[in-house]
Amino acid sequence: MAKLDAPQIITSRVGFDDGFTLDRYVATGGYESLRKALSMTPAAVAEEVDAASLLGRGGAGFPAGRKWSMLRKDPVTYLVVNGDESEPATFKDHLLLERDPHQLIEGIVISAWALQVSQAFVFIRGEFALAIERVEAAVNEAYAHGALGRDIFGSGFSLDLVVHPGAGAYICGEETSLLEALEGKRGFPRIKPPFFPAAVGLYGQPTVVNNVETLSNVPWIVANGGRAFAALGQGRSTGTRLFALSGRVNRPGVYEIEMVHNTFRDLIYDPALGGGTVDGVAVKAFIPGGVSAPWFGPELLDLPLGQDEVAEKGSMLGSGSIVVFGEQDCAVRAAWRITRFFQRESCGQCTPCREGSGWLERILRRLEFGGGRHEDVDLLLDVCDNIAPGLTWPPQQTTICVLGPSIPSSIHSAISMFKDEFYAHVEHGGCPRG
């Protein structure tokens, strides 16, 4: 049974048609947390976020409080919000940006106060035109309301927030690539070290980069205390989280539920959540956290939705997007389509990713559409092994960023779980399902 008694921390306004307006936001308690935060010391605000044990909601799950504490002391520092949501089948930040932009802005201003940053940027992927318009309008409203700009609510603290549109590049979700795009360049991930923008970030200055969902939690944490947040969930996975559910389910959508106390089965089958599979088909496999994550079989449906719980089984909760495959779905076709995505989105800097993704895509294509060979299965694994040696999880890295090592996940999963299907494709001269 799903446990659905946790508060709606970040989706309390998505039910309103006008949840994106200042009027609705203020009428539902909006910007009160900011007033409270400004009456606290910046360090006290940061302590609440640290006590909440808020893990980053973008994909890597790095604790936000710790990230903040790493910000190098410097007269000029920046806060950058990552709203470049592009991991396939992830559509939770999209919801927050369109439906509750003021909640994000309040989270940004509170975070900027805690970090003592006076300039922030919110980077929104260009394909989210409506979200960009909504956030831009909310920024205008927030300045007029005194919640942004000079001398916020008479506190003496000032913050500028600039809405920066992306232009269509998955790789810009990688934080150093995002910073390059924000500097007006191609979105090439930066060579590490330095590993953290908190040391060397935008224009070479110390920069905190946080995800949209992560910062949207901050107003609630300030209002209710970090401990109240940490009381939800279990272990390192505290609070609620947005899960984006898609694929062969009756009710695909974004659901905010408490972490760990709910399982993949709850999410997929509960009538208030996924509502079961379409036509009641058996779950063949599911992706637990975005297409960069290795797949799980139905035997893991009762696994709790928690960061460490999923990691222990060899995958990741990643971006919180779950894709359900039904028994009728072809594993080869799914692996091919995911691989073609990575091939298109590889930035081209590193050979294993640039060349490997193309080779893998062509091999999978001929398996799916005709011309596949028996030795292709081993060849796929061999190429994958050259991108992420050993095919371990988490993957070994041969490239500047983690896009390359994410490519083998779906292929290795499909071959491990459904090897017979690959050979059936060879014998049939293409997909037996047509």
Place this chain on the structure above:
Amino acid sequence: MSHLRPEYRQRAEELVALYPHPRSATLPLCHLAQEQDGFLTEPAMDEIAELTGTTPAEVRGTATFYDMFHLEPVGTFVVGVCTNIACMLAGGLELLEHAQRSLGVPVGGTTSDGLFTLEELECLGDCSVAPCVQVNHRFVHTTSAPALDALVAELRETGPNGDIPAHGTLSRVRRAVGLAAPREAVAEERTRVRIATPSEGTAG
């Protein structure tokens, strides 16, 4: 002479002023130029270089990296169909095939009347309404072949409208507020901040 018309030139200068470093305005300015012309032209990129203190080659190098910038003319409406994993499971590849037949153009092609360009897009982040279709980067929620045909027929009649503006239009909401610090102070900070190279940083 400015390629950007006076209204767009003014908006361009406002955008540049928002950033600590002018070059940061490159992507917003490319979107702006694409809004004026429908695609990103050579003279526009020259002017963006001038506005951002870079070279035309640098602007072109940046612009060609990003899928949303078109360096060749496109139709009034760019119709994009997502075929990524969630949409593929919901029939995205089939919907794209149908769109090619009904528009009579291959992926990347433009109809002879110059109205429609068809694109295959990667995940657009609207996976509960799959397969996902955008027209000029507005979600249109037409998940079936008949619904897509009806939308195309409607757009042929109406042209760009309140729901779907002309191609290249990103945000119709303009920033109405200035920076907290006066521009001179921002400029002063700019000169004060030395741009460190990554190698000078300390590894975290």
